[in-house]
Amino acid sequence: MPELITPILTKGIGELNLRDLAVYAAQGGYEQLRRAIAELSPKAVSDICNGSNLRGRGGAGFPTGRKWSFLPNNGHPRYLVCNCDEAEPGTFKDHMLLEQTPHQIIEGMLIGAYAIGCTHAYIYIRGEFKRGYEIMRDAVRQARDAGFIGEKLFGTDTNLELTIHRGAGAYICGEETGLLNSLEGKRGEPRLKPPFPAVKGLYGEPTVVNNVETLAYLPYIMRNGSEWFAKVGPERSPGYKVVSISGHVVKPGNYEVALGITIRQLIYDCAGGLRPGRTFMGVQPGGGSSACLFEEHLDVSYDFDSVTKAGSMLGSGAMVVFDDTTDFVKASYALIRFFSHESCGQCTPCREGGHWLQRTLERILDGRGVDSDVDVIKSAAHQLTGLNLCALGDSIEPFLASVITRYEDQFRAYIKRPAQRVAV
Amino acid sequence: MTTQSDAATGVHPGPDAVAAAIGPADWSPHVQRAGNAFDALYAQLLPQIEPMIAQYEQKRSALIPLAHLFQEHEGYVSADALAVIAHLVGETPATVESTISFYTLLFRRPVGKYMIQICRNLSCMLNGAEEIMAYAREQIGVQHHETTADGLMSYEEVECLAACDRAPCAQVNLEFVYDLTRESVDAMLAAIRAGSYAIAPLPQTVRPGRSWKVAQDTGLKSAGALGVSNPNNAGGVGDASGLVMFDLIVGRPQYETRSNERLVHETALRPELAEADH
Numbered sequence: 001m002p003e004l005i006t007p008i009l010t011k012g013i014g015e016l017n018l019r020d021l022a023v024y025a026a027q028g029g030y031e032q033l034r035r036a037i038a039e040l041s042p043k044a045v046s047d048i049c050n051g052s053n054l055r056g057r058g059g060a061g062f063p064t065g066r067k068w069s070f071l072p073n074n075g076h077p078r079y080l081v082c083n084c085d086e087a088e089p090g091t092f093k094d095h096m097l098l099e100q101t102p103h104q105i106i107e108g109m110l111i112g113a114y115a116i117g118c119t120h121a122y123i124y125i126r127g128e129f130k131r132g133y134e135i136m137r138d139a140v141r142q143a144r145d146a147g148f149i150g151e152k153l154f155g156t157d158t159n160l161e162l163t164i165h166r167g168a169g170a171y172i173c174g175e176e177t178g179l180l181n182s183l184e185g186k187r188g189e190p191r192l193k194p195p196f197p198a199v200k201g202l203y204g205e206p207t208v209v210n211n212v213e214t215l216a217y218l219p220y221i222m223r224n225g226s227e228w229f230a231k232v233g234p235e236r237s238p239g240y241k242v243v244s245i246s247g248h249v250v251k252p253g254n255y256e257v258a259l260g261i262t263i264r265q266l267i268y269d270c271a272g273g274l275r276p277g278r279t280f281m282g283v284q285p286g287g288g289s290s291a292c293l294f295e296e297h298l299d300v301s302y303d304f305d306s307v308t309k310a311g312s313m314l315g316s317g318a319m320v321v322f323d324d325t326t327d328f329v330k331a332s333y334a335l336i337r338f339f340s341h342e343s344c345g346q347c348t349p350c351r352e353g354g355h356w357l358q359r360t361l362e363r364i365l366d367g368r369g370v371d372s373d374v375d376v377i378k379s380a381a382h383q384l385t386g387l388n389l390c391a392l393g394d395s396i397e398p399f400l401a402s403v404i405t406r407y408e409d410q411f412r413a414y415i416k417r418p419a420q421r422v423a424v
Numbered sequence: 425m426t427t428q429s430d431a432a433t434g435v436h437p438g439p440d441a442v443a444a445a446i447g448p449a450d451w452s453p454h455v456q457r458a459g460n461a462f463d464a465l466y467a468q469l470l471p472q473i474e475p476m477i478a479q480y481e482q483k484r485s486a487l488i489p490l491a492h493l494f495q496e497h498e499g500y501v502s503a504d505a506l507a508v509i510a511h512l513v514g515e516t517p518a519t520v521e522s523t524i525s526f527y528t529l530l531f532r533r534p535v536g537k538y539m540i541q542i543c544r545n546l547s548c549m550l551n552g553a554e555e556i557m558a559y560a561r562e563q564i565g566v567q568h569h570e571t572t573a574d575g576l577m578s579y580e581e582v583e584c585l586a587a588c589d590r591a592p593c594a595q596v597n598l599e600f601v602y603d604l605t606r607e608s609v610d611a612m613l614a615a616i617r618a619g620s621y622a623i624a625p626l627p628q629t630v631r632p633g634r635s636w637k638v639a640q641d642t643g644l645k646s647a648g649a650l651g652v653s654n655p656n657n658a659g660g661v662g663d664a665s666g667l668v669m670f671d672l673i674v675g676r677p678q679y680e681t682r683s684n685e686r687l688v689h690e691t692a693l694r695p696e697l698a699e700a701d702h
Binding site for chain 1 (some may be wrong): 462479480481482483484486487488489491492513522523524526527528529530535544545546547549550551554582584585586587588589590591595599602
């Protein structure tokens with residue numbers, strides 16, 4: 001059913017060289033930036049965004065217009081930071097957008113910066129995306145030469161500067177205050193909140209941190225009007241979303257769909273379903289931090305509120321699908337090891353909790369597990385949530401807790417096994 | 425003219441000016457290599473460094489980009505580079521080291537010319553990454569976080585690289601390599617060994633050691649739990665295994681400094697210390 005897929009951000013990828021400014025401009029690119037700066041006031045632009053009910057596409061799903069409205073009117077300089085530190089297990093949408101359509105991101109950032117009254121925007125690109133960084137650098141150079149970045153844009157008094165910053169390998173820098181610390185040249189350790197970045201962010205000034213995909217939608221919302229976006233899908237979480245589907249599916253990839261599609265449609269109609277002869281065992285609907293959903297959830301509507309209601313979260317929109325060949329002990333171990341490795345170590349529950357869960361799972365996989373380990377994992381997992389500075393500590397537990405309840409037999413099976421060394 | 429005032433005004437002196445004013449030892453206190461190889465590199469990079477710092481509103485923001493820059497030319501962040509970065513951003517070398525040690529892509533020791541990083545996270549694992557990693561380890565001949573004896577390749581298993589649709593995936597010198605199979609690993613390694621691989625090698629100014637990891641990823645995050653494998657018996661108050669923990673602590677020389685017993689012990693062994701006290 002190809003009509004389920006609605007290419008907006010992904011339109012032209014694989015057909016056109018959208019890295020070239022001329023090609024992007026021929027598609028109507030930078031026209032909305034010109035319109036915003038030359039014809040509209042910042043207030044009008046942010047009203048359009050507010051009216052569209054656009055919610056953040058990076059993970060938390062916070063309404064973008066509301067986030068902007070938290071900036072205090074205190075005459076201080078303001079910053080817009082675009083978060084392209086995509087590292088959530090299973091997510092690969094920003095990677096594609098960065099490498100394929102950098103101008104869309106630049107235009108979105110500049111419109112966003114204009115709307116909030118910022119004159120210097122930053123984009124934080126994950127260290128591993130070296131190629132993406134080079135592509136973005138060239139795109140920014142083209143945009144600067146074409147007069148979209150710099151001083152007195154389009155004959156007005158508006159000045160917009162854009163700096164690309166490349167990280168150096170740390171998942172925690174995707175957390176907004178960790179990102180700001182990293183951008184300031186510090187260790188990427190999240191800050192205590194409040195004060196929130198909207199009050200005290202980059203260099204201590206009011207700052208908005210938005211995801212790549214969120215900002216990239218802005219030119220299209222400007223072009224088609226806020227109603228166009230707000231009318232699609234459920235009222236409280238409307239619009240389109242790029243969903244990264246991977247794992248045990250026939251056609252893994254990025255699929256841009258209207259929210260409100262069901263999880264079944266995403267897996268079977270967009271991603272081609274499971275491999276022949278396999279049965280469905282579960283799906284992670286929102287990246288490594290989200291709890292696993294099972295067969296009974298297949299008809300849940302894929303939007304922020306419905307997925308939360310089903311006991312998981314939409315997160316960054318990354319679906320990892322599991323069929324009956326999945327070893328859920330190893331799958332949990334891969335994620336727990338990830339969170340344990342990426343914990344910045346500031347908060348004890350996250351640093352120690354992740355570490356001990358990893359060690360316990362290692363022992364189970366080694367064949368040295370004891371019966372009580374399963375109960376220990378169940379109890380320990382619930383003691384991590386809500387006790388940390390940032391959401392990383394809260395992300396350790398959901399997947400493990402959901403699969404150990406559902407597939408306890410898989411964990412128990414390991415415990416009865418004789419000693420066996422598993423490659424780690 | 426001192427480094428202090430230069431740092432305060434944001435003027436970055438050229439290497440000759442620095443050497444003339446304070447002597448090279450002051451801004452590169454850990455000179456490792458003979459000659460002026462690093463000074464020449466610094467002079468060569470200076471035109472890039474200045475705009476790099478200028479694009480931020482505070483100098484310290486340039487810390488990570490500068491570390492990337494020096495690593496691109498030296499293969500790792502050398503002690504010289506570290507000292508120069510500290511000077512350029514107006515921080516102490518300790519602060520710079522603390523910062524760069526947080527990030528996994530900045531190497532503080534020399535690495536192989538080809539840094540092979542295979543993804544070990546969920547989507548890749550579901551698509552056979554474990555088998556590919558075992559095969560790659562066997563074919564390269566080193567383990568996780570190790571460099572081959574000839575210094576050609578370093579091998580690391582990393583977390584999600586955001587290419588899950590092309591799993592299992594890897595990065596070689598930060599360039600993506602998708603859809604790994606045994607055959608593609610074979611072809612890649614053969615090309616690297618033959619010097620004909622499409623991805624360029626990293627520069628290598630110093631011969632790498634066995635591993636580039638300083639004290640990271642040993643699996644031992646909390647010192648209190650060294651050598652204890654059971655979270656139920658970690659050695660807390662009222663836990664019978666506390667005795668086990670006590671024995672462990674007493675048995676480990678690195679903890680001896682925390683106890684007064686060490687002084688007694690040491691003076692018994694080295695009488696000259698006891699005399700010096702009186």
